[in-house]
Amino acid sequence: MQVNVQMFGEFRVLGDCLELTLPENSTVLDLREFIQNQVGEFELTELLKLSKFADEKAVLTDTSLCKNNQILAILPPVSGG
Amino acid sequence: MQVNVQMFGEFRVLGDCLELTLPENSTVLDLREFIQNQVGEFELTELLKLSKFADEKAVLTDTSLCKNNQILAILPPVSGG
Amino acid sequence: MNIHVEVREIGGLTLDAAEALSFVDAPGNGAGSLFIGVVRDLNQGRKVRGVSYDVFAPLAEQGFAEICAEAQEKWGDNLRLFVAHAKGRLDVGGISIVLAAGSPHRGEAFAACRYLIEEIKTRSPIWKQEHYVDGDSEWVKGHALCSHG
Amino acid sequence: MNIHVEVREIGGLTLDAAEALSFVDAPGNGAGSLFIGVVRDLNQGRKVRGVSYDVFAPLAEQGFAEICAEAQEKWGDNLRLFVAHAKGRLDVGGISIVLAAGSPHRGEAFAACRYLIEEIKTRSPIWKQEHYVDGDSEWVKGHALCSHG
Numbered sequence: 534m535q536v537n538v539q540m541f542g543e544f545r546v547l548g549d550c551l552e553l554t555l556p557e558n559s560t561v562l563d564l565r566e567f568i569q570n571q572v573g574e575f576e577l578t579e580l581l582k583l584s585k586f587a588d589e590k591a592v593l594t595d596t597s598l599c600k601n602n603q604i605l606a607i608l609p610p611v612s613g614g
Numbered sequence: 615m616q617v618n619v620q621m622f623g624e625f626r627v628l629g630d631c632l633e634l635t636l637p638e639n640s641t642v643l644d645l646r647e648f649i650q651n652q653v654g655e656f657e658l659t660e661l662l663k664l665s666k667f668a669d670e671k672a673v674l675t676d677t678s679l680c681k682n683n684q685i686l687a688i689l690p691p692v693s694g695g
Numbered sequence: 696m697n698i699h700v701e702v703r704e705i706g707g708l709t710l711d712a713a714e715a716l717s718f719v720d721a722p723g724n725g726a727g728s729l730f731i732g733v734v735r736d737l738n739q740g741r742k743v744r745g746v747s748y749d750v751f752a753p754l755a756e757q758g759f760a761e762i763c764a765e766a767q768e769k770w771g772d773n774l775r776l777f778v779a780h781a782k783g784r785l786d787v788g789g790i791s792i793v794l795a796a797g798s799p800h801r802g803e804a805f806a807a808c809r810y811l812i813e814e815i816k817t818r819s820p821i822w823k824q825e826h827y828v829d830g831d832s833e834w835v836k837g838h839a840l841c842s843h844g
Numbered sequence: 845m846n847i848h849v850e851v852r853e854i855g856g857l858t859l860d861a862a863e864a865l866s867f868v869d870a871p872g873n874g875a876g877s878l879f880i881g882v883v884r885d886l887n888q889g890r891k892v893r894g895v896s897y898d899v900f901a902p903l904a905e906q907g908f909a910e911i912c913a914e915a916q917e918k919w920g921d922n923l924r925l926f927v928a929h930a931k932g933r934l935d936v937g938g939i940s941i942v943l944a945a946g947s948p949h950r951g952e953a954f955a956a957c958r959y960l961i962e963e964i965k966t967r968s969p970i971w972k973q974e975h976y977v978d979g980d981s982e983w984v985k986g987h988a989l990c991s992h993g
Contacts, residue, residue, distance in 0.1 A: 801881070
């Protein structure tokens with residue numbers, strides 16, 4: 534299945550979004566590990582550990598199931614306001 | 615000596631200001647008693663007890679000396695802001 | 696000068712939030728806290744049409760400046776502060792007071808703005824006469840001022 | 845509707861205090877508390893030229909609305925609340941956030957306005973990239989969001 538992962542903050546160095554193909558029934562944890570393996574840079578993999586995934590309505594836990602064609606976002610630690 | 619006492623709040627019923635002639639070396643307490651004796655109405659004499667006198671720079675104590683041609687103000691309990 | 700205090704006669708310029716925020720802005724300030732007091736249509740169960748503010752202006756402005764100086768002592772000399780109070784009659788919705796505090800960080804701005812309104816409410820020579828929809832008018836009961844010295 | 849929440853793209857309308865105060869005004873409201881966040885020229889000793897705000901807008905607006913609902917639960921359903929956050933690049937002096945709370949009395953207005961900014965700061969998907977006078981740029985270090993459920 535396909536998911537679209539939007540990048541924010543420091544992850545913008547990877548582009549504005551990643552189009553990823555994941556196995557059926559992947560969880561957010563699977564997605565996290567998938568990205569972790571694609572990103573070689575040490576600083577970004579460390580940052581990824583501190584980051585959350587979200588859809589447009591809520592921040593997701595690692596056990597959440599991904600859906601086909603879902604729009605997700607990777608949220609590094611926030612500094613806003 | 616002459617003092618000009620400006621009226622505020624409920625004391626406006628007496629006019630915008632009172633031009634009073636007081637004996638030399640009168641204190642704020644003397645002024646207070648002078649006005650107390652002139653104002654017959656019970657409600658206003660009760661209000662006067664709760665009121666302070668001031669010049670343009672500070673609220674005065676009853677022991678302050680009045681000055682000739684001084685501009686004073688009578689300040690009933692405040693409710694502003 | 697980083698303090699502005701004023702009693703403004705109604706009929707001239709009306710009190711204005713933008714003016715206050717603009718005054719407290721500065722390149723080093725990241726936070727602005729503003730308070731406005733507005734005449735509301737109901738007080739203690741009575742329908743209000745308007746309020747007249749009676750102010751002993753010179754003493755009020757002197758007091759505003761003292762309160763601002765106290766705030767700067769507590770939260771920093773670099774605080775920029777704006778205080779303006781209306782004098783005269785306002786209808787419902789009219790702005791009676793505008794306060795603003797500008798500072799590098801938000802904690803100081805909030806604290807100073809809150810301090811200004813609480814102190815002004817209790818220490819300023821200002822009296823409110825409420826005008827009711829039924830035609831009656833009444834001076835709002837207040838509390839006695841303190842004298843110092 | 846007594847809540848307004850918005851992420852506003854810079855380049856369109858700029859954030860505006862008057863708009864916020866006007867939204868939270870109502871005949872029964874005697875108090876308005878407003879907060880603005882402004883880009884300042886110095887952060888942790890470095891001279892700043894501007895800040896880019898990166899925002900995941902749909903989730904941010906969802907979060908703003910939740911925070912507003914929490915404030916109404918704490919300080920009254922009749923609270924009127926306004927939240928707008930900028931998205932994009934601002935120079936020094938640019939307004940990044942405008943919050944306002946309107947209520948019958950000032951205690952609730954101040955408390956709600958303070959609650960909004962503290963919660964928005966810690967819970968919103970917003971990232972700041974500072975641009976320095978020396979030409980360098982850096983994403984400001986933040987803290988991890990919490991997930992619920």
